[in-house]
Amino acid sequence: MAAEKPDKRSDKGEVWTPPPPGRHVYDYPRPSVTVDCVVLGLDADDVKVLLIQRGVDPFKHAWALPGGFVRDHEELDAAARRELREETNIEDVYLEQLYTFGTPDRDPRGRVITVAYYALAKLSDYRVKAATDAENVGWYPLDRLPALAFDHAEIINRAIERLRGKVRYAPIGFELLPPRFSLTQLQRLYEIVLERALDKRNFRKKILSLGLVIETDELETGVRHRAARLYRFDKKKYERLLKQGFEFAI
């Protein structure tokens, strides 16, 4: 039978939660339930994922997704956001439930079912320490992931699949870019995520024909060549069109 105490909460930095005075007794065994977050960000040439280095066993020193136990009266989404905030200081990101992983032995401590989420972050907003130093949180490019704890590699794969499948039919790519972006940046995003080259003129024609990105009067700065015009995504308009049955597609 599985261990009865898989959830040493100190594992997850919840030292401020005092252990309850009473124990919790049930007629049948119950799993622990956790949330894990795949935070994806976009670099110049890569999709990157945010990982934290575990400080405790199991998988001490291994890299893992930010996540932790769902509290007794907490919504699952809220638990995911809380863990993100506590472990990585990330807030206000696009967050969506991904899949629930419950293979009985996925956690050596016992039965732990995890509800995985994925988040899309503007990488520039979260310049956590570079992954190459001794810091315990970092962005890793997908093709150079370190050894990962639990089944987290599988969870990341599923997040990427979801991103790839969804980016063409929902305007979620904008969540990976700063509020003002150039069309070239946007095109790079699609090229990186979809892993294929796109034609510049056709891409611009298509994007502009949707009428959802608005030209601003700002220009790119800090480049040593002609500066690109910046655009913004018109979320309000998108939501209006959505209600009328509009379908986003790239």
Place this chain on the structure above:
Amino acid sequence: MAAEKPDKRSDKGEVWTPPPPGRHVYDYPRPSVTVDCVVLGLDADDVKVLLIQRGVDPFKHAWALPGGFVRDHEELDAAARRELREETNIEDVYLEQLYTFGTPDRDPRGRVITVAYYALAKLSDYRVKAATDAENVGWYPLDRLPALAFDHAEIINRAIERLRGKVRYAPIGFELLPPRFSLTQLQRLYEIVLERALDKRNFRKKILSLGLVIETDELETGVRHRAARLYRFDKKKYERLLKQGFEFAI
């Protein structure tokens, strides 16, 4: 605090599982975890969902999705299939994880997190008792659902959304039809699920151009007009094409 024993297993027809000799004691409260299945079937003019009538509190006599508690060493998918088999005699259907619902008070017995699945069944294979009589399992058309237990109405809505979103980009519609079907049946399927009329000639042109439905030498029987030719879905070919990057789309 929530009730400590939400999972009276007798609720779910597991009387054959003897209560364990020992109690289960944990340092922190744990939720119960269940699976629920939205089984969708296709009638002449409707999508229907399979419901069971609850025999015990809470929501005694109310209609609900088939489902129940995940066992200690059981995969989530396996739990969903087991519950389907136990409660509705349905086996060998297309089954896919849908979403996990965990609002703290969604079950009056305490914290119960449910991993929802949706299944697509060939309605003709499962002529359970009609929903209008006193039987405790029945197919209900989506627009005439009875009052539902827990948050099961919300779960059903999400299943429909998923079906609608997916049917155009994955060949899952075939799971709702018998192995041999007419193109008119297939068209009806899409019309019902997508809730819009399709042009017969254009639909046939499109479907046949995919090269995934194969003409058989069988004809429809039992109709009082010219019989339609029957086709079958070429799953093998689809899987081959998938690996080559083919994208199904209607």
Place this chain on the structure above:
DNA sequence: GCCATATGGTGTACCTTGTACACGAAGCAG
């Protein structure tokens, strides 16, 4: 100031795909 370098920004011709639309053929029932 001028040149080299790098990216920004633009239009047209063709091809493929989607859409609108109507009628004779086949089979059964009476």
Place this chain on the structure above:
DNA sequence: CTGCTTCGTGTACAAGGTACACCATATGGC
């Protein structure tokens, strides 16, 4: 034999996707 019902088929036009090249504009070095 007639009437009814569904089957099964093709064409013309519109829309959208694709392939493709060059001048403009900014910076930095000389």
